[in-house]
Amino acid sequence: SWRGAKIGFIRGFSKEFPDAQTFKLEENFRSTGHILDASNAIIAQDQSRIPKTLYTRKGAGQPVEVLQFSYMSEEADAIAAEIGRRAASGCAWHDIAVIYRQNRLSRAIEEALIQARVPYEIVGDVGFYQRVAVKDALALLSLAARPDDRQSDEAFRRVANKPTRGLGVKGLGAIELRARDQDISLLAAVSETRLSQKAAAALREFERVVREIGAQEDLTVGDRMRLLLEDTGYYDMLRADDSDEAATQMENLAELADVADRYRKIDHLMEHASLASGAPGEKGKERVQLLTMHRAKGLEFRHVFLPAWEDNLFPGTNARNLDEERRLA
Incomplete structure (x- = not known):
């Protein structure tokens, strides 16, 4: 289809041009008989369509199998x-x-x-674990698991300003410099760095939330992720955005939380996500x-x-x- 296309233009054509002739293209050269029978049965429920029945010379082919599942x-x-x-x-x-x-x-x-x-290859989209909100949630989990480890620095860079906390390039640069000089993590360097009043207050609250939730060992990984997303304001950021993209990201996060509920250790979820982000989803014939x-x-x-x-x-x-x-x- 294309912009502005409406099926009503075709259905009303003969009314606009009563002398027009209609030529139905009913032979299908791709599908087999069983597939066309199923297609014809579905589309026949459209009472306003122009009557047409597809057929093929390719034979009946394999029957369409219909299976039912509970989950x-x-x-x-x-x-x-x-x-x-x-x-x-x-x-x-x-x-x-x-x-x-x-x-x-x-x-x-x-x-x-x-x-x-x-x-497998996902055509025209990225894999689940490559989606923005999913990567952000995993970054929060990684940061909460190892707040004082330099390996968590990339996670900090990804989510420290989501939602906006007044952290600009200059402020992040100052944190990076302090972390390097004192050989500490970027999260730990927040309280050691002179920042603007707004950024300092927001980032110290962010650090407090991340550390407190990360220390709650009795939580499942899924519950920890939900708390991090809620208490850091990430959920609120998406709720304030009424776009379809934001709604999709919320759905992705709900899916990820369901997966995370299966794990007691963050490392196990990370290993799973790493496997999912690797070779299986790469492009190839x-x-x-x-x-x-x-x-x-x-x-x-x-x-x-x-x-x-x-x-x-x-x-x-x-x-x-x-x-x-x-x-x-």
Whole structure:
């Protein structure tokens, strides 16, 4: 589609031009019979469409399999297992695709593929652990775990001014210099550095929060992360932003917290995130393709998995046009 495109222009064309002839392009040269039967059944529910029934000369092909699962993680594990089985029988990784309605649905699939050691590529997006809010949350956890370790300095640089605390280039430079001179971490150097009144107050409060939450060893990693995001003002920063991007980041953080709840030690979560950020998600031909339905338009794959076909996900709760959702399906 393109900007300003509306299906009503096509549907109303014959009314505007009553002498126009209609030529239906009904033969499909890509898909097999079973796939077209399923597609025709879905789109037939659109009562205002121009009647058209797709057909193919390619034969019936393999039936469409419909499986039900109680949980998204269960569905993702089953997909990963089936992908592994097909690969073992000779199917090339790049002939397999997992296609979903929204980018945020990739996380469970990524987790399952990582555990199954299946190489994958996310088409047109970054991997879950490469997303901005996810990296910020991991940085906060790393900083809280080792506030006095110089290895936490990169984490400090990433989140010290999120949300804005009045820390500019000059102020950060002063902290860096103090840390180097005294051989201490950047977080520890905050209280040793002369800063503007605003920055000094905000950063010392930030240090207090990070240290206090980091010292609470009875918390799960997920609960510690939630506290850090709340008490440092990160959640409030996103809540104050009514953009779709901010809403997506909140969803990503909720997903990450669910993953983090499985761990008692931050190091174990970091190892998992490091594995997820490495080779499995790199670009390359021999990888399973993960992509949204919009990205999949015009592409062909021999093996396709379609997760999360359920109420409130596809169509979503904010789906403004159910007919458009049917066309995507």
